[in-house]
Amino acid sequence: MATAHIAAEPGDFAPAVLMPGDPRRAQRIAEAVLTDARLVTDVRGMLGFTGTYEGKPLSVMGSGMGQPSFTIYATELFSQFGVERIIRVGTAGGISPEVKVGDVVIATGAHTDSAMNQLRVPGVNFSAVADFRLALAAYEAGVDAGLGERLHAGTILSRDHFYFTPEGQTQALAGYGTLCVEMEAAALYGVAAEFGRQALAVLTISDHLLDHSEDMSAAERETRFQDSLALAVAAALS
Ligand SMILES: O=P(O)(O)O[C@H]1O[C@H](CO)[C@@H](O)[C@H]1O
Numbered sequence: 001m002a003t004a005h006i007a008a009e010p011g012d013f014a015p016a017v018l019m020p021g022d023p024r025r026a027q028r029i030a031e032a033v034l035t036d037a038r039l040v041t042d043v044r045g046m047l048g049f050t051g052t053y054e055g056k057p058l059s060v061m062g063s064g065m066g067q068p069s070f071t072i073y074a075t076e077l078f079s080q081f082g083v084e085r086i087i088r089v090g091t092a093g094g095i096s097p098e099v100k101v102g103d104v105v106i107a108t109g110a111h112t113d114s115a116m117n118q119l120r121v122p123g124v125n126f127s128a129v130a131d132f133r134l135a136l137a138a139y140e141a142g143v144d145a146g147l148g149e150r151l152h153a154g155t156i157l158s159r160d161h162f163y164f165t166p167e168g169q170t171q172a173l174a175g176y177g178t179l180c181v182e183m184e185a186a187a188l189y190g191v192a193a194e195f196g197r198q199a200l201a202v203l204t205i206s207d208h209l210l211d212h213s214e215d216m217s218a219a220e221r222e223t224r225f226q227d228s229l230a231l232a233v234a235a236a237l238s
């Protein structure tokens with residue numbers, strides 16, 4: 001049955017869904033990796049496709065930007081469409097000096113300034129963490145692909161603001177080994193915990209907060225995701 005934000009029927013989604021923020025990236029991913037892809041929802045232009053990859057069912061759908069948007073789609077996918085695992089395929093801004101533009105980050109945990117997970121368990125600072133098996137599968141795929149020093153795994157920041165950064169925050173986070181910043185993973189990990197399902201974010205570094213000399217253009221942000229996509233597919237079908 002269709003939900004408020006997804007015009008699909010039970011069985012239209014595969015157990016594993018790849019979710020980029022950008023619905024046009026969802027279409028590019030569907031065209032790049034899926035066989036016999038069909039559009040299963042387009043409410044609000046948030047395109048979702050289902051097909052197969054090497055004979056296994058796989059879906060891809062945009063999430064929109066920010067934790068509220070991601071939470072709406074992830075909640076409906078987990079609760080109404082039988083989805084078992086969601087792998088976010090996103091872009092992120094580098095924080096650690098170890099991380100360079102074009103590198104791939106497996107987000108094993110996500111700090112956040114959002115209130116969304118604070119409200120989940122009264123009196124508790126919720127730990128937003130990835131599914132260990134998905135993270136391991138993605139990491140092993142990255143090693144096998146020869147990514148070498150371009151492959152990272154560790155904590156990230158999921159922030160509500162894109163343009164506002166409190167003074168000293170980036171340096172402090174770098175001091176705690178935080179790899180990069182994006183806007184959705186903490187919410188994904190919270191919703192997955194709520195429904196007892198699996199989640200992971202695999203991120204492409206599109207820019208660096210401490211050095212903007214190598215930042216990607218808007219077009220590159222839409223298209224330069226092949227390395228992280230390969231790891232996300234490996235995790236999705238592991
Ligand atoms: O490239 P996506 O997946 O949209 O991710 C990043 O890009 C958007 C901001 O430009 C935010 O959604 C952020 O998390």
Ligand SMILES: O=c1cc[nH]c(=O)[nH]1
Pocket residue numbers: 091092093094162181182183206207
């Ligand atoms: O949220 C994001 C995503 C990409 N780059 C950033 O600087 N921030």
